Amino acid sequence: MRVRAWSPYIFCAAFAAATALLLPSSVPAQTPEPAPEANFRASTNLVVIPVSVTDASNRFVLGLQKDDFKLFDDGVEQAVAHFSGEDAPLSVGLAFDESGSMDYKLRTSRDAAAQFLKTMNGDDETFLVEFSDAAKVSVGFTSHPDEIQTALKTSQPGGLTAMLDAVDLAVKEMKKAKNPRKAIVIVSDGGDNNSKYTADQIESLVREADVQIYAMGVFEPVFGLGLSKAEISGPKLLSEISQQTGGRAFAATLSSDLPAVAARIAIELRNQYVLAYYPKNSARDGKYHKVEIKLTQPKGISALKAHWRLGYYAPSDN
Numbered sequence: 001m002r003v004r005a006w007s008p009y010i011f012c013a014a015f016a017a018a019t020a021l022l023l024p025s026s027v028p029a030q031t032p033e034p035a036p037e038a039n040f041r042a043s044t045n046l047v048v049i050p051v052s053v054t055d056a057s058n059r060f061v062l063g064l065q066k067d068d069f070k071l072f073d074d075g076v077e078q079a080v081a082h083f084s085g086e087d088a089p090l091s092v093g094l095a096f097d098e099s100g101s102m103d104y105k106l107r108t109s110r111d112a113a114a115q116f117l118k119t120m121n122g123d124d125e126t127f128l129v130e131f132s133d134a135a136k137v138s139v140g141f142t143s144h145p146d147e148i149q150t151a152l153k154t155s156q157p158g159g160l161t162a163m164l165d166a167v168d169l170a171v172k173e174m175k176k177a178k179n180p181r182k183a184i185v186i187v188s189d190g191g192d193n194n195s196k197y198t199a200d201q202i203e204s205l206v207r208e209a210d211v212q213i214y215a216m217g218v219f220e221p222v223f224g225l226g227l228s229k230a231e232i233s234g235p236k237l238l239s240e241i242s243q244q245t246g247g248r249a250f251a252a253t254l255s256s257d258l259p260a261v262a263a264r265i266a267i268e269l270r271n272q273y274v275l276a277y278y279p280k281n282s283a284r285d286g287k288y289h290k291v292e293i294k295l296t297q298p299k300g301i302s303a304l305k306a307h308w309r310l311g312y313y314a315p316s317d318n
Contacts, residue, residue, distance in 0.1 A: 045315070046081070046082075046277070047073075047277055047312055048274060049246070049293070050274050051274070051275060051306050051307065051308045052268050052272050052273075053273065053305070054304070055303070060268070060271040062085065062271060063085070064295075066083040068295060068298065069083075069296075070296075071277060071291070072292040073279050073290075073291060074281065078277040078279065081276055081278055082276040083274070083276075087121075087270050087271075089124055090182070090183060090269060091178065091179040091181065092125070092126045092127075093182075093183070093184040093185070094117075094128050095135075095184060095186045096129065096130050097161060097218075098132045098155045098159075099160055099161040100158050100159055101191050102157050105255045106156075110153070111259060112187065112252075112261065113148075113149075115262045116185065116262040116266050125141045125177070125179065126142060127142065128152070129169050131166035132158060132161065132162070133159040133160050135162050135165045135169045137169065139151050140173070140176075141176055141177070141178075160194035161194055162196075163191075163192040164202045165196060167186070167205070171184070171211065181269075183214060185213075186213065186215040187215075187216045188216075188234070189218045190233070190235055190236075191234040192234075203240060207288065207310075207311060207312070210312070212247040212269075213242045214265045214268075215242050216250060216261045216262060217250065217251045243310070246309035281314075284317045286313060286314055286315070286318065288313050288314075289312055290310065
């Protein structure tokens with residue numbers, strides 16, 4: 001399908017990815033002034049839902065307005081109290097796999113992480129969790145991405161994979177974030193085999209956390225002999241964890257695909273709508289609420305698809 005260049009809705013991901021990959025690192029990123037609507041710190045009862053919208057060709061759709069969205073909490077339509085389609089500051093945690101299964105993938109994984117970090121703006125902040133046999137916070141929140149790149153340069157592959165423990169640690173570290181928009185980016189083959197936490201426990205944890213999780217999945221092109229059970233289950237595990245939070249898992253079957261995957265995640269984080277609302281059901285009972293987003297279909301655009309955080313747990317007074 002051909003799209004006219006002047007369409008106010010379509011953002012060409014391929015062009016943006018190419019731009020992100022080709023910009024020299026010596027050119028400082030411009031820091032956009034944060035939009036007033038993006039300040040969602042008014043109340044602990046406020047629920048914030050980042051939403052990515054794509055068309056049938058998987059291109060990002062921009063230019064939608066507040067009235068183009070309908071938001072439902074447990075089937076009950078909610079009034080959107082705050083809406084923003086602007087790029088707002090991010091707090092990002094990078095969870096980086098250095099286990100033995102990454103081995104020859106490690107160098108390209110470092111390059112992909114560096115490419116992602118180049119997209120950070122002045123008001124953004126980032127931290128690094130490295131994991132193999134165990135997970136550790138190697139660099140706390142910083143507004144200087146070069147500190148994380150320096151730490152990654154010394155990483156060496158070896159040991160087992162405590163990926164689920166790394167997600168738990170990253171969620172805990174994210175509680176120190178200063179920005180309302182939060183994301184964790186996992187770089188791994190997903191082959192967990194050394195965590196004290198189970199997949200069910202972590203999926204429950206991320207449903208409670210106010211954070212999107214994205215994954216750069218570094219997978220073998222063909223599931224053949226020699227792969228462990230954990231490595232075979234890796235893609236499914238990463239996908240399930242990401243989908244719970246409104247994020248996504250992107251697969252790279254060739255390590256050379258990783259820089260493009262990194263650019264894709266960065267573009268998605270920069271091209272989101274943010275909807276916030278005060279739930280009509282304000283009971284502080286700790287129960288899980290299912291969130292649903294419905295879109296109004298603008299004329300002249302192919303079918304739209306939204307990705308959002310699937311739900312949240314209400315606060316509890318207990």
